[in-house]
Amino acid sequence: MLLSESQEIAMGQESDPSIQAQFGVYESEAMQAFINEKGQMMAKTSHRPELKYEFKILDSPVVNAFALPGGFVYFTRGIMAHFNNEAEFAGVLGHEIGHITARHSARQYSKQILAQVGLVAGMVLSEDFRQFGDLANQGVGLLFLKFGRDNESESDRLGVEYSTKIGYDAHEMAGFFNTLSRLSGGPEGRIPTFLSTHPDPADRNVKVDALADKWQEKVKSTQFKVNRNSYLRMIDGLVYGEDPRQGYLENDNFYHPELKFQFPVPANWLFENSPIQVQMAPKDGKALMLLTLAQEKTLDAAAQATLEQFQLQMVDSRKLNVNGLSALEMTADQVQQQDAQTQQQQQEPVRTLTYLIEYNGMIYKIMGLSLRPDFNTYRSTFLNTMTRFNTLNDPSKLNRQPERIKIETVTKSGTFQQALQAAKMPTNRHEELAILNGMELNGPITKGTLIKVIRD
């Protein structure tokens, strides 16, 4: 049931722009050049050297790497932060290229890509809201493509082969599984897919270690690169964790320092921010609120486009002012559709409340929706967010900077924890830093060693 090569390429090409829009490409020429150089080199030695490959680092703090059919490979800045040398990176790169060259379950991709509706993580969205949630075409879920165990094992094998062939020590790849398994027990949102289909990372570690021995014998070389210091120097300054410049939630308020706006988020609602939309929903999934940018130039045109896009029928609309900004309020119902087979009307239609707000030459669109019987329950919640959309001028909110990884030199031999203390890292982040550095807190470290620390 394999797709043809041209179908694979078409599938990758179709999804790539959405993935870039959803996550953003991380701005670092040096790092993008690095992944492209190593990726192209490895692709040439792979089993499908004729494919055209593209390698990108996405601006996401989640620790992951994934590949799409046809030659598209993505690493997050989150996983780049967690490698401690080029050889670990090369092993994972080989693993991802392996999914492409071994043509793993392209059917799974298509199924999962189709199932993506850009939803709030963890939310079970009712069928009724699907078309509204689908604004992004693709969702964060893409990061969590799942392959079967056999496919993962085969990709591990290819990862060892490919990284060995371009001169890296694949034993380091085995070591990186420790980092992944330590992370999976860690803070929220950092669950790597590598582990999802492998209940026993230790077993995987042992297998990859043995494969590394085998391939090192095969290629008849005794010199295999690890390149720790050069890797660490390259990632010096890398943004770490969420980047507040792209918007952040604080005390039930959302602030966007770059676009200079703010609005309150309903208390206890699930919340997700991506470069193309902000989604909010109560945990029971009975309502949904989305903030996006309208493509149209005027409020009326944006209202009309919204009605057409979602097949809505206007109930009422009015022009108004939202904190000094020109706006349009519109209530609209989903057009009832007959079910062709049963000749019956579908259940309760969806009612929407939309605020279109002009600000800084753009039109912000906040749409709240629920089934009609629930609408009055949520209307005031929607309005509370929509009518409190406002400009953001508070310097303390505007100047929020992300944390970054800094590479520093250990000045005194001792334990890793002592080195962290000397670098004035707060105690509550020592364990996190131990994982980030692939070290143990009580492990030894010698003067002159480079380590990662986290600075504002």
Ligand SMILES: [Zn+2]
């Ligand atoms: Zn994999």
